[in-house]
Each structure stands twice: as structure tokens, then as C-alpha cells.
Amino acid sequence: MNQTPAYTTHHPRWYRTRVSTYWWSRKWAYFRFIVRELTSIAVAYVVVLTLVQIQALRQGADEYAEFQELLRKPLLLSLNMIALFFVLYHAITWFNLAPKAVVAHFRGKRISDTLIKASNYVVWLAISGGVIWLLSGG
Amino acid sequence: MVDTITLEVARYRPEREAEPNFQRFDVPFRKDWVVLDALNYIKDKLDTSLSYRWSCRMGVCGSCGMMVNDEPKLTCATFLSDYLPGPVRVEPLRNFPVVRDLVIAMNDFMAKLQQVKPWLVREEEKPLSEGEYLQTPRQLDDYKQFSMCINCLICYAACPVYGLDPHFLGPAAIALAQRYNLDSRDQGAKERLDILSQHDGIWGCTFVGECTKVCPKHVDPAGAIQQYKLEATKEWFKSFLLPWSAK
Numbered sequence: 001m002n003q004t005p006a007y008t009t010h011h012p013r014w015y016r017t018r019v020s021t022y023w024w025s026r027k028w029a030y031f032r033f034i035v036r037e038l039t040s041i042a043v044a045y046v047v048v049l050t051l052v053q054i055q056a057l058r059q060g061a062d063e064y065a066e067f068q069e070l071l072r073k074p075l076l077l078s079l080n081m082i083a084l085f086f087v088l089y090h091a092i093t094w095f096n097l098a099p100k101a102v103v104a105h106f107r108g109k110r111i112s113d114t115l116i117k118a119s120n121y122v123v124w125l126a127i128s129g130g131v132i133w134l135l136s137g138g
Numbered sequence: 139m140v141d142t143i144t145l146e147v148a149r150y151r152p153e154r155e156a157e158p159n160f161q162r163f164d165v166p167f168r169k170d171w172v173v174l175d176a177l178n179y180i181k182d183k184l185d186t187s188l189s190y191r192w193s194c195r196m197g198v199c200g201s202c203g204m205m206v207n208d209e210p211k212l213t214c215a216t217f218l219s220d221y222l223p224g225p226v227r228v229e230p231l232r233n234f235p236v237v238r239d240l241v242i243a244m245n246d247f248m249a250k251l252q253q254v255k256p257w258l259v260r261e262e263e264k265p266l267s268e269g270e271y272l273q274t275p276r277q278l279d280d281y282k283q284f285s286m287c288i289n290c291l292i293c294y295a296a297c298p299v300y301g302l303d304p305h306f307l308g309p310a311a312i313a314l315a316q317r318y319n320l321d322s323r324d325q326g327a328k329e330r331l332d333i334l335s336q337h338d339g340i341w342g343c344t345f346v347g348e349c350t351k352v353c354p355k356h357v358d359p360a361g362a363i364q365q366y367k368l369e370a371t372k373e374w375f376k377s378f379l380l381p382w383s384a385k
Binding site for chain 2: 013014015016017019023024026027029030033037097100101102103108110
């Protein structure tokens with residue numbers, strides 16, 4: 001833990017290999033993991049974009065219309081499409097990992113991984129549906 | 139039908155070499171031979187100086203873990219026939235210092251294992267006259283999966299976090315801590331929490347998940363770590379909201 005690992009100070013003849021900076025390119029599973037970590041940038045971007053959108057909304061109708069005009073520009077549109085793809089990748093892989101962390105029982109039996117995954121998707125779809133309903137004017 | 143298969147075995151003899159190199163050996167190919175059989179053949183017939191660890195030859199002792207074609211494997215359960223036509227590259231487990239040839243130093247893991255107290259901790263032992271500590275099948279199921287760990291260190295070889303930061307407690311040590319935390323007879327969860335909830339404990343894990351994929355005993359250390367992250371978070375909230383109930 002916090003002290004130096006037991007082997008590092010002794011035995012100068014033990015051979016130690018340095019982990020390459022490109023360790024993640026050695027294996028498909030490692031690469032997928034790094035892509036998942038990097039999708040957090042897209043998540044952060046969408047959060048910031050939403051905050052800016054709320055700010056524009058607060059400033060009034062003209063400012064919001066201007067912001068919407070900005071969102072329609074091809075550069076921002078393509079950037080947002082890419083961000084959407086990575087956010088979806090992040091969300092789906094997150095839901096698929098959820099059963100690893102959750103151990104729940106029902107009537108003495110462990111709830112299956114599929115059910116835990118499915119319940120996450122149901123909640124996700126319900127919230128998304130609610131947001132769409134709200135945005136389309138209730 | 140193939141008669142022989144080539145093994146490329148990593149050799150490191152610290153009195154002779156500054157770094158490991160590969161030596162090729164042609165061994166007879168037999169359908170029922172595992173990589174460990176081929177290593178034993180080399181040791182018996184071709185080069186008696188080859189060093190490696192093994193014991194039970196049946197996936198129980200956990201001592202014959204090595205990298206086989208870049209994947210961490212128990213060599214007693216890895217058939218040569220899966221690598222035809224060869225060559226088969228055998229190296230010491232990754233992420234550990236190499237003592238000699240295929241032998242790694244496991245001192246670091248042994249020290250970490252001890253820290254998580256992988257034994258039943260009781261506040262007070264009941265007298266023998268009261269009999270054994272009984273357990274229901276459901277209580278056994280809660281931890282049984284994690285009790286299958288054989289300390290083979292294959293999960294550490296697959297874990298890039300441990301490779302990059304050897305201070306990380308690591309998959310097997312955490313899975314074994316969880317094995318005792320979930321045991322209805324154990325009362326040591328609070329003692330283990332201090333070790334497990336440190337930065338180099340569960341929070342060091344970034345959930346690559348390879349430890350679970352490579353585990354030859356299907357232990358799921360990644361699951362143990364994520365479950366404990368939830369547990370530690372709950373404990374933290376409890377101690378934050380109800381400070382008087384802590385410890």
C-alpha cells in the first residue's frame with residue numbers, strides 16, 4: 001500500500017520490465033477500456049454545452065435563438081453528432097457493467113445480471129421519454 | 139499429424155545476462171500435453187537448468203501461472219493443441235520482477251494479502267463446547283465464488299493498473315478480503331475497510347475488467363472490487379450522516 005512495495009529495495013538482480021506508454025494498444029480489451037475512459041471527455045462536453053444552453057435560455061428569447069442558430073452550424077453539428085455517439089457508448093457500456101457492482105436478492109434468489117441491465121435501460125428510456133415530452137411542449 | 143512443436147521460452151540467468159532472451163526448444167507434440175508437460179520435458183531431457191514453478195498439475199495450487207503467447211495462463215490447464223502449429227512463447231507473469239527464467243518474485247503480493255486479513259476475524263471466539271459456527275447454503279453462496287481464488291496471480295499479470303502502479307492492492311487481495319467480508323462468521327469487515335478504502339485499495343481500480351476474464355477459477359475479482367466500492371461509499375455516507383454510529 002503506501003509503503004514501498006516489498007521487492008523494490010532489494011535484489012538488484014531481479015529483472016523488472018517497464019510498462020510501455022502504449023500498453024493499451026497491445027490488446028483489444030485494453031484499447032476498448034481506454035476508449036471508454038476517453039468518452040468521459042464527450043460526457044463533460046455535453047454537460048458544459050447544456051449549462052451554456054441553460055444560460056442562453058435565462059438571458060432571453062433572442063439570446064436563445066442565437067444559440068440555437070450557432071448549434072445549427074455544420075462544424076458544431078458534426079461535433080455534437082460525434083459527442084452523441086461517444087455519450088451513447090459511455091452510457092451503454094456503463095449499464096452493461098452495472099451488474100458487476102450490484103448484488104441484489106429477491107425472495108432469497110440473486111437477481112440476474114440481465115434483469116439488472118434491463119432495469120437500467122428501462123429507467124434510462126423512461127427519463128429520456130420524460131425529457132422529450134417536456135421539450136416537445138408537454 | 140504434427141510430431142513436434144516449438145516452444146520459445148524466456149530465459150533470464152542473472153549471473154550471465156542483463157536481460158531476458160528467448161531460447162527455442164522442439165518438444166514432442168502430444169494431444170493430451172499441456173504447456174507445463176512441455177516445460178517438464180525440456181527440464182528432464184533438454185536443459186536441466188530451466189527454472190519455473192509448478193506443483194499440483196491440476197489447477198489447484200496456483201503456482202504454474204505464466205504468460206503463454208502473451209496471455210496469462212495456468213500452464214497446467216493450457217493445451218499445446220490450442221497453439222498449433224506453434225511456436226508457443228512462454229514468459230514469466232507480467233508485472234512482476236523476474237527472479238530467474240520463468241520464476242517471478244511474489245513478495246509484494248504476499249505482503250498485501252496479509253494486510254487484508256484473509257482469515258475469519260472474531261471479536262470474541264465462542265467456547266468449543268458451543269460447537270461450530272453454522273451457516274446456511276444461502277450464506278455460503280454469498281462468498282463461495284470468491285473463496286475459489288488460488289493466489290495464482292494471473293489477475294495481477296492482466297491488470298494494467300498494477301503494472302503501472304505496483305502500490306495498488308490488486309485484484310486477488312481485494313477479492314479475498316471480500317470473501318471474508320461476506321462470510322457470515324466473520325466480524326472483521328471494519329478492520330479491512332481501513333485498508334481496502336485507501337486510494338491504493340479499491341479506488342485504484344479503474345475497472346478494466348481483465349482480471350475477471352483471465353481468472354482460471356472464475357472468481358470475478360472485478361466484481362468484488364466494484365461491489366466493495368458501493369459498500370465503502372455507503373459506509374462513508376453513514377459515517378458522514380450518522381457520525382455517532384461510526385466504529
